Structures are given as C-alpha cells and as structure tokens.
Amino acid sequence: MxxxxxxxxxxxxxxxxxxxxxxxxxxxxxxxxxxxxxxxxxxxxxxxxxxxxxxxxxxxxxxxxxxxxxxxxxxxxxxxxxxxxxxxxxxxxxxxxxxxxxxxxxxxxxxxxxxxxxxxxxxxxxxxxxxxxxxxxxxxxxxxxxxxxxxxxxxxxxxxxxxxxxxxxxxxxxxxxxxxxxxxxxxxxxxxxxxxxxxxxxxxxxxxxVGLRWLKVKLSGEAGHAGTTPMSLRKDPLAAAAEIIQYIEKLAKEQERTVATVGQLAVNPGGVNIIPSDVEFTIDLRDLSDELLDQLLNQVNGTIESICSKRGITSSVEEIHNLSxxxxxxxxxxxxxxxxxxxxxxxxxxxxxxxxxxxxxxxxxxxxxxxxxxxxxxxxxxxxxxxxxxxxxxxxxxxxxxxxxxxx
Ligand SMILES: [Zn+2]
Known part of the structure; x- marks a missing residue:
C-alpha cells in the first residue's frame, strides 16, 4: 500500500x-x-x-x-x-x-x-x-x-x-x-x-x-399533592418508570452484547410539587440476534406489567420501529x-x-x-x-x- x-x-x-x-x-x-x-x-x-x-x-x-x-x-x-x-x-x-x-x-x-x-x-x-x-x-x-x-x-x-x-x-x-x-x-x-x-x-x-426494536411506553397513575398524599396511597407512574428503567439496564448488562437505552422521558404535568399523573418514555433495544431481542422484549413487557400492577398503574406498550x-x-x-x-x-x-x-x-x-x-x-x-x-x-x-x- x-x-x-x-x-x-x-x-x-x-x-x-x-x-x-x-x-x-x-x-x-x-x-x-x-x-x-x-x-x-x-x-x-x-x-x-x-x-x-x-x-x-x-x-x-x-x-x-x-x-x-x-x-x-x-x-x-x-x-x-x-x-x-x-x-x-x-x-x-x-x-x-x-x-x-x-x-x-x-x-x-x-x-x-x-x-x-x-x-x-x-x-x-x-x-x-x-x-x-x-x-x-x-x-x-x-x-x-x-x-x-x-x-x-x-x-x-x-x-x-x-x-x-x-x-x-x-x-x-x-x-x-x-x-x-x-x-x-x-x-x-x-x-x-x-x-x-x-x-x-x-x-x-x-x-x-445489530437489529433494533423501539418501544413507546405510556404509564398512567394518579396526580396528587406532593405534601398531602401519604406514600402508601400514591400511584406514581414516574416511580414505576424508574423501576422499569433500572430493570432494562440490568437486563441488557446480563447479556453478552445487548444494549438498551431509554432516551426520552416525558413527565406530566411536570410540577415540582405534584405527583405525576402520566409518563411516557422510549426504549431502544439492540442485538445481533433477533431471537434474543424478541425474548428480551417479552421479559420487558412482563416486567412492565408486574411493576405496574403492584403499584396500581395502567400501562401500554407500542412497538414503533423494528429492524432485523x-x-x-x-x-x-x-x-x-x-x-x-x-x-x-x-x-x-x-x-x-x-x-x-x-x-x-x-x-x-x-x-x-x-x-x-x-x-x-x-x-x-x-x-x-x-x-x-x-x-x-x-x-x-x-x-x-x-x-x-x-x-x-
Ligand atoms: Zn458512514
């Protein structure tokens, strides 16, 4: 050369x-x-x-x-x-x-x-x-x-x-x-x-x-006063989202090559003294294996359901992009x-x-x-x-x- x-x-x-x-x-x-x-x-x-x-x-x-x-x-x-x-x-x-x-x-x-x-x-x-x-x-x-x-x-x-x-x-x-x-x-x-x-x-x-899957997750709870609502009576979708995001990071780390990212998070109504009513976030999941991606998606969906039901939160998950x-x-x-x-x-x-x-x-x-x-x-x-x-x-x-x- x-x-x-x-x-x-x-x-x-x-x-x-x-x-x-x-x-x-x-x-x-x-x-x-x-x-x-x-x-x-x-x-x-x-x-x-x-x-x-x-x-x-x-x-x-x-x-x-x-x-x-x-x-x-x-x-x-x-x-x-x-x-x-x-x-x-x-x-x-x-x-x-x-x-x-x-x-x-x-x-x-x-x-x-x-x-x-x-x-x-x-x-x-x-x-x-x-x-x-x-x-x-x-x-x-x-x-x-x-x-x-x-x-x-x-x-x-x-x-x-x-x-x-x-x-x-x-x-x-x-x-x-x-x-x-x-x-x-x-x-x-x-x-x-x-x-x-x-x-x-x-x-x-x-x-x-790598292939990728993009998800849009919506969680709905109950808005409330940050001072007067006791912790035991809250349905806080952001706290649920935090738990889900931690889980996604851990799940990706447990695999050999998978990467997972939450890059967008919107909190409503977004007041310093208000328990949020709704949150919306995205998940970007990538791996070479489509099979593994599908399996991880199932695990993510199951975990979102169980975390939300435990907290009295309703959830919806939409796949917005899918590349093999x-x-x-x-x-x-x-x-x-x-x-x-x-x-x-x-x-x-x-x-x-x-x-x-x-x-x-x-x-x-x-x-x-x-x-x-x-x-x-x-x-x-x-x-x-x-x-x-x-x-x-x-x-x-x-x-x-x-x-x-x-x-x-
Ligand atoms: Zn290039």
Whole structure:
C-alpha cells in the first residue's frame, strides 16, 4: 500500500464541503457531494479504473478481470456526510478501496474476477430523513414512491433533487444489479465507538449489524399533592418508570452484547410539587440476534406489567420501529481473521451498532466488514479522527482478503 498517497487523498477529500464549523457538510445531491464525487472519479481514473455512474449517483471504478463471466467483487462505502461531520466516515472506506485496487494493479496482479470500488449515494440520510438510498437502489430495495415521498426541509423530494443534479428518477430500475453477477461486498468503516480503542487494536472484525426494536411506553397513575398524599396511597407512574428503567439496564448488562437505552422521558404535568399523573418514555433495544431481542422484549413487557400492577398503574406498550439484524459472511470473516492474524494483531470481533451500506448489501450478497479504531469513539463531528497507521493496516488487511478471494 502507498500509505502517503492514501493519507493525502483522505486529507484532500477532507477539504471538500468544509462548513463554518470546520466540519464537512456534503448532503446528498448537493454541489458539495458532487464535487467530492468528481475527486473520487479522478482518483479512480488515476488508479487505472474504468468509471461508471448510475442514475442515482453511485460511482463505480472497475478493474476488469480476465474471466468475462467471473463475478464482480465490490469494495467501498460512501462520500456523503451528516451536517458538520468528519473526514473519515464513509470516505475512508472508499479511498481505502481505491488504494487497495491501485496497489494490486501496480504489483501486476491481474485477477480473474473483476473488482469494483464503489461510492454509494446518500448513506447518511441526513437530508431526506432516510438513508442508504444508493445501496438500496443498487440492490433493488428502493421504490419510486420513496423517491417522491421523502422530502428535505425545503420540500424538495429525492426525485426532484436527482433531476436537479442531472439524474433521471424514472430510470431507477436501471440502478438495480443482478445479484448473480456479484461475488461479494467488502466495506471498511470507522468504528464510531470505543471498543477497539479500549482493546488497543487498530482494526476489528465486524460480525454483523445489530437489529433494533423501539418501544413507546405510556404509564398512567394518579396526580396528587406532593405534601398531602401519604406514600402508601400514591400511584406514581414516574416511580414505576424508574423501576422499569433500572430493570432494562440490568437486563441488557446480563447479556453478552445487548444494549438498551431509554432516551426520552416525558413527565406530566411536570410540577415540582405534584405527583405525576402520566409518563411516557422510549426504549431502544439492540442485538445481533433477533431471537434474543424478541425474548428480551417479552421479559420487558412482563416486567412492565408486574411493576405496574403492584403499584396500581395502567400501562401500554407500542412497538414503533423494528429492524432485523444481519450477519456478515462467515467465509469472508475467516479470510479477514486470517489476514489480521498474519499481521500479528489480536482479532477483536464486534457487531456494528449503527446501520451501514453493508447492512443493505448483506441481504443481497456475501458481505465482510472491517472497523477502524476511532479516536475517543467520536464521529459525526469535525473532531472525528482515525490514525494514519491504522488506516494503512485496514487497507493491507483488505488487500490480503482480495488476494484470497481471487484465489478461490
Ligand atoms: Zn458512514
């Protein structure tokens, strides 16, 4: 790998779309995103790759394999950003993909399989409150209705934004690719968490992307005067909620990987001297295993009922969001594992707690993913940082994985 070339590209692309906060703002179908894609195309051309752009703005740089009937190996990520994001999220994965393939070409490797580096459109979903539309279009998981129904804060639909940037939303069907022509998808992404840093390793092996369940819980009790109502006569829904929240934290801690969060809590009427009448809170529960999530949900529901009946509180629980987890390919994971071990690095396995293009791709083709250590675990801010040496390790690992895939 050419460490300096990769690093200088990350920094050069990190200058495109710099906003007043010093972060990067490259929302989907914006001029800033277009400029970033232009630069990516330039790097791909310099690497000796054939450029293709589809009608939703996904960019591909192709190294044609010697076997015209061979399946294509896809490697990449995205170059759009959130509002005032960092220079590594997504971009790192695209530029590592280019560097890996360019290095192979420079070493005279001519694979049987074709390899395509991809920069997917709108992974973040910031502008249209959606996300991963490039990879969804590519895998046939995006409908024309979605292009019309999702609008930005100015009322511009995805379809209109596409037209404004010279794409044709009526040609959405042309974006979809036949899964039979694809061998696998590989993605490097910053971890955006603290696990790898705490384990003191540069990269980690992603086992899958977690599923999630969101619940909205409403508890109703009896409002009362905080001074005149004795403790024994109270029906306090907030005290019940406190007990439930403690239980949820304990339940998640008892599992190996589950995370559970209560991120919203509303108290009514909300007076300093009033026993609340109603509270409403959310629960966000995540794990790789859908089976475990369903089992934990049952336990949570049972506990809410028993705590509330003991306290004379009525409760209702509504599921407001449900996403299934996906597993990465065990075959590719073995290859990644071997590549990490070969470099004398401890293999740390971890699930991804956030959604990525790999989540969409895993339903379509064999998918493998590597996480990159992220300084202090922070992302989606201008302070987001990944180490130059770690990025090289990630590129080297993917290079070895590619060579392994060529050979089998
Ligand atoms: Zn990302």
């Amino acid at each position: 050419n460490e300096e070339r990769l690093w200088s590209r990350i920094n050069e692309l990190g200058q495109v779309g710099v906003d007043v906060n010093g972060g990067l703002t490259r929302l989907s179908f914006s001029d800033e995103e277009r400029e970033a894609k232009q630069l990516v195309k330039k790097y791909m051309t310099d690497a000796g790759l054939m450029i293709r752009e589809d009608e939703i703005g996904n960019i591909f740089g192709r190294l044609a394999g010697t076997d015209p009937n061979g399946k294509t190996i896809l490697i990449g990520s995205h170059v759009d950003t959130v509002l005032s994001g960092g220079i590594f999220d997504g971009t790192g994965g695209v530029l590592i993909g280019i560097e890996v393939v360019q290095s192979l070409i420079e070493q005279g490797v001519t694979p049987e399989n074709s390899v395509e580096v991809v920069a997917f459109t709108d992974e973040e979903g910031t502008r249209f409150s959606t996300g991963m539309i490039g990879s969804k279009g590519y895998t046939g998981q995006l409908t024309s209705d979605e292009l019309v129904n999702h609008v930005d804060e100015h009322g511009i639909s995805i379809a209109q934004a596409m037209i404004n940037q010279g794409y044709d939303p009526n040609k959405l069907a042309s974006v979809k690719v036949d899964p039979e022509t694809i061998k696998c998808f590989l993605e490097v992404h910053i971890e955006q968490g603290k696990i790898l840093e705490s384990k003191n390793v540069p990269i980690g092996l992603v086992t899958g992307i 987890g996906v597993s990465c390919s065990s075959e590719i994971n073995e290859s990644i594992r071997a590549s990490i071990e070969k470099q004398g690095i401890e293999v740390v396995e971890l699930p991804s707690g956030a959604g990525h293009d790999a989540m969409v791709m895993a339903n379509f083709t064999q998918t493998g993913m590597i996480f990159l250590r992220t300084k202090n675990g922070i992302s989606h801010t201008p302070e987001e940082w990944a180490d130059k040496k770690d990025i090289t390790v990630a590129a080297q690992t993917m290079g070895t994985v590619l060579l392994h895939l060529f050979a089998d």
